[in-house]
Amino acid sequence: MTPIIGVTGCYQVFPSPLFHTVERYYINRSYLDAVKLNGGLPLPIPILDDPEHMETYLDMCDGLLLPGGWDVDPALFGEDPHRKLGVVQPDIDRYEIELLQLAFKKKMPILGICRGEQVINVAKGGTLFQDIHEQSESETLLHQQTYRGSIGIHRITVEEGSLLSEILGSTEARTNSMHHQAVKDCGEGLVVTARTSDGIVEAIESTDRTIIGVQWHPELLIHTQEEMNGLFNYFIHEMAMEYRRGKCST
Secondary structure, eight states, X not given: OOOEEEEOOEEEEEEETTTEEEEEEEOOHHHHHHHXXXXXXXXXXXXXXXXXXXXXXXXXXXXXXXXXXXXXXXXXXXXXXXXXXXXXOHHHHHHHHHHHHHHHHHXXXXXXXXXXXXXXXXXXXXXXXXXXXXXXXXXXXXXXXXXXXXXXXEEEEEOTTSHHHHHHTSSEEXXXXXXXXXXXXXXXXXXXXXXXXXXXXXXXXXXXXXXXXXXXXXXXXTTTOHHHHHXXXXXXXIIIHHHHHHHHHO
């Protein structure tokens, strides 16, 4: 049986000479390729405003992947916008958080990547740095690399004994970096499992081991760093398959 992984996406509005404007909902191919390469079947989940329809999609899935995207609206964690805040899409934030709340109730395996990690944390009641370079207490490393994402630019230290350390087979890794927001205070049931040398959170996971969030983009590293395939492989074949077996037995 092939595990089915639901994948959310991004929303974009742009001018069109034929239609004045075009609204597009899209998923970067790299996420879909990473799921397929590691034995999963990606199922794009469109923007939905009906919880019943969200439930229907989730019932078809064995796991949920939240990819990168725009900044998270600080109003969702009780803050006014910092002057360095980037583009936000509050309707997308609300949709993903509602989808996550349903997935939490099902104890569905969840993998969050970059913004996806941040949305998971906010959905669990956590907070974010709106801009790490302005708000972090220590001097920060380069976290928005200017060259291709298939190259890891900095080292992360992973907590020994964490699920992430088991998956990567190490307490160190090199990762790419394309963000200026990051997890500040962890949400309920979440713990920090990796940081860079400047103290910025690079990974979180749930204490029940159903959720993993990473700040980097492993989907861009699967052809240059084999351990990043391990992350998708574990999520699909261990976490999602276990969830599927549980569904089939009830």
